[in-house]
Every structure is written in C-alpha cells, then in structure tokens.
C-alpha cells in the first residue's frame with residue numbers, strides 16, 4: 001500500500017533539534033522526546049520526533065515495508081520493533097487525516 | 104514532547120498590507136494605525152526574506168487587503184517563494200472574476216468576516232448596508248473558484264446568543280471552518296468596549312454553548328482560539344501550544360513593516376525591512392516574556408494555569424497594561 005502525505009499539511013524540519021536528536025542517538029540517549037519537525041494544518045500544530053519525522057518524509061508513495069528497510073539503516077533497533085513503531089505512527093497520522101493510503 | 108520547545112521561526116505571519124478599508128467596524132484595530140505602506144519592491148524583498156526564514160504561510164489582512172492594488176502580485180510572489188497564501192477579507196469587493204484571479208495568483212484559503220446570520224445585524228455592526236449580502240456572494244464565488252473558505256465572526260453583544268444559528272448558517276454556506284474570535288478591546292475595540300464587550304459571566308455562558316455546538320457539529324470545524332476555555336475543561340484543539348499562540352507560532356507585520364507579537368498587541372519588537380526575523384524570534388525580550396508568563400492574582404492558585412497561561416495576552420495588556428495579569432474575560436472567582 002502506497003502512503004502519501006496530505007498536501008494541505010505544511011511542514012518543516014527543525015535543524016537545531018534534529019542535531020540534538022542525532023547526537024542523543026549517537027550516545028544511546030533518549031531522543032523520542034525531541035521534536036525534530038513541525039506539521040501545521042488548519043491552524044493546528046504537531047511536532048514529530050526523529051522517527052516520526054523520518055517516516056513522514058518518506059510518505060511520498062513509498063510503502064511501509066520500503067520505509068522500514070530504509071530506516072533500519074538509520075535506527076539501531078530490530079526490524080520488528082521499527083515496523084511496529086512506524087505502523088503505529090502511521091495509524092495515528094491516518095486517524096488525524098494527515099496521510100492517505102492507496103493500493 | 105518538551106513544553107519549552109520553540110520552533111526556529113514562526114510558522115505563520117499575519118501581514119497587514121493596507122490599513123485602507125471600505126467598512127466602518129466599531130471594533131477595528133487597524134483604522135487607528137498609521138496609513139504608511141511599504142513599496143511593492145520592498146515588500147517583495149521582505150516576502151523573500153520571510154520565505155527564506157522557513158515560515159510556512161502568510162495571511163494577508165489589514166484593512167481590506169483587496170484595496171491594495173498590487174495584492175495579486177504580492178500573493179503570486181509569496182506563492183512562488185513557497186509560502187501558503189491566505190487572507191481575511193470583508194468580501195465586499197469579491198466577484199466571479201477576481202475570485203478566479205485570487206485562485207490563479209496563489210490564494211489557497213480566504214476567511215470572510217460575517218458576524219451574524221441576520222443581514223441587518225451584520226450590516227449595522229460593519230457600518231455598511233448590503234455588506235452581508237456581498238459577503239455571502241463572495242463565499243459563493245470563492246467556493247466556485249476552488250478556494251477554501253471560512254467565516255470569521257467577532258463575538259460581542261450583537262451575537263453572543265446566536266452561536267447555533269451562526270453555525271447552521273456556516274454549514275449552509277459550505278465553508279470549511281467557522282472561526283470564532285473573542286472580542287479583543289484593541290484599537291477602536293477599546294473605545295467601544297463598554298457597548299460591545301461581554302461580561303465575564305456572559306463569556307462563560309457563550310463558551311458553554313459554543314463548545315456544545317462544536318461537539319455536535321460534524322460538517323464544519325468550529326475554531327475557538329480563546330485560552331480561557333481551559334476553565335471549561337476544553338483544549339484548543341490538536342496543538343501543543345498552551346495559552347495564546349502569538350509569539351509562539353505566529354507574528355504580525357504591520358503595513359509599515361513593524362513587527363508585533365499579534366495584531367492586537369501594539370508593542371513593536373522590530374521591523375521586517377531592517378531586522379533579522381529569526382534573530383528577533385529567538386531573542387526579543389517581549390516574546391520571551393510572553394512565552395514565560397508569570398501567574399499573578401487569581402491565576403496563582405488556578406489549576407488551569409498550565410493550559411490557559413493567564414488567557415489572552417492582548418486583552419490583559421489592553422485592559423490592565425500588564426501581560427502577566429489574568430485575562431479580564433476570565434470568570435473564575437478569586438480564591
């Protein structure tokens with residue numbers, strides 16, 4: 001299933017926080033709490049952590065499996081954990097209407 | 104996510120492009136402002152700088168933006184620079200042709216001011232006969248042109264009991280959003296506040312009804328941007344921003360380039376022509392103070408302070424002179 005960002009959603013990465021998150025990952029510290037990108041839609045704002053951001057950036061028609069096989073190079077976790085986390089994130093995004101899926 | 108998280112630049116800019124207006128609203132905050140406007144060339148350069156700062160969207164306002172002759176050029180330029188472009192208008196000057204032009208020049212969203220479902224109430228509040236009819240037609244033309252529309256209503260004495268019919272009207276007009284704005288008491292709104300503003304108990308009753316309307320209406324989104332609804336156990340929607348969004352997500356630029364935290368706060372923190380926007384955003388002592396409000400008075404003991412942060416900063420400044428004072432609309436009793 002191909003996954004697409006809702007084109008109405010505006011977004012950008014936050015470089016300074018991204019650097020902090022990458023530094024934390026490098027040192028095996030907690031990075032899940034650091035917002036590295038920001039989504040803005042209908043006057044609302046949402047921040048995504050580094051995993052959310054990397055998944056979000058790939059919502060351009062790629063499938064979940066394709067995303068996971070790329071992200072396994074970036075994050076030091078098992079493919080099963082990554083698949084579970086990315087799927088949970090995408091479910092949440094879908095519920096908010098921020099992504100759509102196509103067969 | 105951490106609460107002290109601050110983006111590197113605002114997400115959006117409210118940009119007054121002219122203070123000229125064809126209406127005579129009694130709550131206007133810009134008619135009292137100076138009328139000097141930036142030249143088109145300067146404005147184009149400023150738009151480029153705004154886009155390069157990472158800002159995502161600009162919302163043109165004023166005044167009535169359509170009274171600025173080069174509005175379409177400005178919008179096209181902003182859009183080419185990658186900004187999402189919207190505006191607030193009274194709708195009076197919008198017809199089929201310029202609705203298509205607005206679309207062509209990059210407007211994705213336009214908010215039309217309509218304060219009542221009753222034409223006579225809106226016309227008398229806005230000071231122009233026939234303005235309701237023209238605003239209704241404007242929404243129709245914009246919808247036809249494929250621009251997303253919303254209705255913006257300023258809540259005050261004339262309409263605070265009418266949220267249900269106003270919601271039905273907005274649904275009927277096929278707009279995406281009904282933006283309910285609290286009365287700010289800035290500019291002419293300050294001079295006319297005794298006549299127009301509600302008592303704190305009237306605000307409480309209004310928000311109870313508005314939250315009910317929001318809950319039961321599935322066809323449109325009713326946006327309530329007032330932090331004091333935290334007192335009713337309500338959040339401001341899907342946003343991690345507590346209190347007012349001004350200075351945390353957005354900034355305001357006046358016609359002469361002066362930058363203020365929001366259109367209703369008359370504190371100039373810099374000017375877009377000469378100052379670096381990201382530097383101001385990070386280092387302005389005024390913004391710093393707004394982002395770190397210190398509870399005073401009844402806010403000190405309030406269990407909702409973490410969500411409300413003392414309410415609307417613009418109103419606290421306009422009516423008390425100190426941004427840390429409790430929002431004068433707040434109905435919570437002193438302990």
Ligand code: SF4
Pocket residue numbers: 331333334401402405406407408411412413414429430433434435
């Ligand atoms: S007392 Fe202060 S913090 Fe509490 S709801 Fe009122 S304005 Fe907000």
